[in-house]
Amino acid sequence: MxxxxxxxxxxxxxxxxxxxxxxxxxxxxxxxxxxxxxxxxxxxxxxxxxxxxxxxxxxxxxxxxxxxxxxxxxxxxxxxxxxxxxxxxxxxxxxxxxxxxxxxxxxxxxxxxxxxxxxxxxxxxxxxxxxxxxxxxxxxxxxxxxxxxxxxxxxxxxxxxxxxxxxxxxxxxxxxxxxxxxxxxxxxxxxxxxxxxxxxxxxxxxxKYKLISIRDIHVEKDRIQKDPQFLHIVNLLNSGDSDFKSKEMKNNLYTDSKSVLLLKSLKNIDVFLNLSPLIIDTNTEVLDTTDKFDIKKDIFMYTKYRSGHLMYIGTEVTEKCDLRSLSNYSILVNEYESMVKTIVS
Missing domain, CATH: 1.20.1070 (Rhopdopsin 7-helix transmembrane proteins)
Incomplete structure (x- = not known):
């Protein structure tokens, strides 16, 4: 062969x-x-x-x-x-x-x-x-x-x-x-x-499993409808390239915003494992200020925590990236510290 x-x-x-x-x-x-x-x-x-x-x-x-x-x-x-x-x-x-x-x-x-x-x-x-x-x-x-x-x-x-x-x-x-x-x-x-x-x-x-990232979650409810529904706009992270397909998924329950999830099936989004802050997706970040210009759009993996700062490595991006200007960076740090505290306590 x-x-x-x-x-x-x-x-x-x-x-x-x-x-x-x-x-x-x-x-x-x-x-x-x-x-x-x-x-x-x-x-x-x-x-x-x-x-x-x-x-x-x-x-x-x-x-x-x-x-x-x-x-x-x-x-x-x-x-x-x-x-x-x-x-x-x-x-x-x-x-x-x-x-x-x-x-x-x-x-x-x-x-x-x-x-x-x-x-x-x-x-x-x-x-x-x-x-x-x-x-x-x-x-x-x-x-x-x-x-x-x-x-x-x-x-x-x-x-x-x-x-x-x-x-x-x-x-x-x-x-x-x-x-x-x-x-x-x-x-x-x-x-x-x-x-x-x-x-x-x-x-x-x-x-058998599907990896997705949550781009956005919208609440949908009309006047007659008793219970709201949640429209999840997601990227499918099982792909041959980084031009990830987008998909809309509607459910009676909501997941976690701006997170990377592992699903048992694309038919049922309410059964998931949230992999953030260990794996994150920066593709949804809007580069609306100059301090964000160094952010690369990619799927990033956690690699280091030092003095209250999280460091990540890209999957497709090969150069080092400072992600501290991400709009949800403080949330990621809090999640990481909460995870460590939960596991070691």
Missing amino acids: KLNEELIRSTFDMMVKYRPALNKYLIVDEDEDEDDEVDYRILGDLIIKNFPWPIGVELRRLFSGSMRQLDRHRLDQIFKTIERIMQFISFTMLAQVWDDVESKKIEAPKSLTNDFEKRFSVLSMGTYSWIIRMLGKTYKEQGQEWFMTEMGENFDKKFFESLDFWIPERNEIGHYQINLTSEDIEKRCVEYEKKLAVILQKMAFVV
């Missing part, structure tokens, strides 16, 4: 398990062309579109034409993809823990609360792995179900070990602490692609 094809095929096959409708892309009409084969470009594009945007955009880079050589650029992108996967998983876990501790559905273990505030203030791959393993064990021991229910079954000891593998590799190779020959890099590209495939297969269930 050519570069990426084994990774794409094994991941897509597992996606079909959770979304059987995707199986149609694996069907080849042998009557039309004996040499007809599955188009891996289409499968790769579908993987990108069906995974949540923060992961999908890294896979888009990995599958791109500029990453077709077994070189340092490809090796670095594999590391970036793994790190973004771990970041997204740990953020979804923490978002639920925040809710569940607050509603007293679970009790955060001392092994988490004692070190959480310090370790989570500056993120690393080791911190992501620690959070995923710690919370996976906690929910299993306390018999609590995850929002993405498949995590309970798929995130087992072997999965945790597959994540732990990357930490020393990232520290040495990813941060250029050792010199690699061209031959070493080629071998690692092949080896790491296979290990990445294992992780993607284990979390292929995420294609």
